[in-house]
Amino acid sequence: MVARLVLSLLLSLLFSWGTSLVALAEVAGNLTIAGNGPELTTIEPLARAFEKANPRAYLDAVQDGNSKPVEMVKAGQAHIAVTGTEAPDLSATPIAWDGIGVLVHHSNFTKEVTTQQVADIVSGKITGAAKVIGPDEQVVKTVVGTLLPLSTIAYLSLSQELSVVSGGVAVRLLPIDKVEPEVPTVKDSRYPFRRPLLLLSKKEPHPVAEAFAQFVLSQAGQQVIAETYIPLKEK
Numbered sequence: 001m002v003a004r005l006v007l008s009l010l011l012s013l014l015f016s017w018g019t020s021l022v023a024l025a026e027v028a029g030n031l032t033i034a035g036n037g038p039e040l041t042t043i044e045p046l047a048r049a050f051e052k053a054n055p056r057a058y059l060d061a062v063q064d065g066n067s068k069p070v071e072m073v074k075a076g077q078a079h080i081a082v083t084g085t086e087a088p089d090l091s092a093t094p095i096a097w098d099g100i101g102v103l104v105h106h107s108n109f110t111k112e113v114t115t116q117q118v119a120d121i122v123s124g125k126i127t128g129a130a131k132v133i134g135p136d137e138q139v140v141k142t143v144v145g146t147l148l149p150l151s152t153i154a155y156l157s158l159s160q161e162l163s164v165v166s167g168g169v170a171v172r173l174l175p176i177d178k179v180e181p182e183v184p185t186v187k188d189s190r191y192p193f194r195r196p197l198l199l200l201s202k203k204e205p206h207p208v209a210e211a212f213a214q215f216v217l218s219q220a221g222q223q224v225i226a227e228t229y230i231p232l233k234e235k
Contacts, residue, residue, distance in 0.1 A: 028056030031208040034069035034078035035062070038157060039197065042096075042228045043082055049224060050215050057208055073200060079209045084195040089203070093213045095221075096197040096229035099158030099186035102174045110153075112175040115192050121153065155193075158186060159228050186230050197229055 033043055040063040047059035062078065069081035073090060086092045102118060104110055119125075158181055161173055173181045176192055185191035199216070201209045215221050222231040 027054040027208060027211045029058075029208045031057065031059045031080065031206075031212060032078040033059060033061045033080045033082060033212075034064075034067060034072045035082035036065050036067045036069055037082070037084075038160075039063075039082045042197075042225060045227075046216055046221060046224050047212075049220065050212055053215065054211065057211075059208075059212070070200060073202060079201060079206055080212070081200040083198055083200060086198065087200055090200040091203050093199040093201075093217075094196045094232060095199055095213075095216045096225045096231055097186055098195050098197050098229050099181060099183075099191060100155050100193040100195065101158040101161040101181045102176065102193075103154045103156065103161055103164075103171050104174060105152065106170045106172055108153075108172075110174060112178060115177055118155075118176060118193070122155075157229075158194075159230065183230050194230075 033047065035043060040061060043061045043063075047061050051057055051059055062072075069078065069083060070087045070090065072078040073081045081087075081090075084098065102113060158173075161171075161181075162183075164171060165173060175181065179185050179191050181191055181193075186194045199209075199213055201213075216225070217232070219233070222233045225231045
């Protein structure tokens, strides 16, 4: 009786290990990930970590500011689009939060703003010499180089702004609706300006795309996410 039980357990373990090995072997093939924003700094190391864990998979992260990642996925030119908004006919997998901070020079008299005031600035209701500046490093340089009586207000990814502030650059972040722009307030939605970071893919199953999304949501993937964005899960 005992011998039969031991044999049964061994067979069960062997079957489980065999199934796991087959599942691992199935994570193979090419995957193209497209984006047109600053997400490459996160997607690139995620892709390399995934390839290390799955030697038979090859991931190509395509980053072009003039591209249309969603259209590339729909046209079959890419398997995954990295974006902040959902799209019809595509599956969306949230992988992180991106807070949007409002940045001013230290000498700026403004202490805080409201959601409505920020909306009015962005929409042009509050007029000024507004212009689009990029990349993000240039945005920070513009704010730093603008002294009174001139006043510059800018917005970009909160994680980048927090890094700039902690580095001693002469800028500061404004509270919005009296809520400080911080990781905890973004994560629990008290801070109003945040967007999800999404992986968009076709609804038809794609083994490598599904495996990559699962990896990004794992503890190892979320640790990589935490270097530049706000992870969905605790590290």
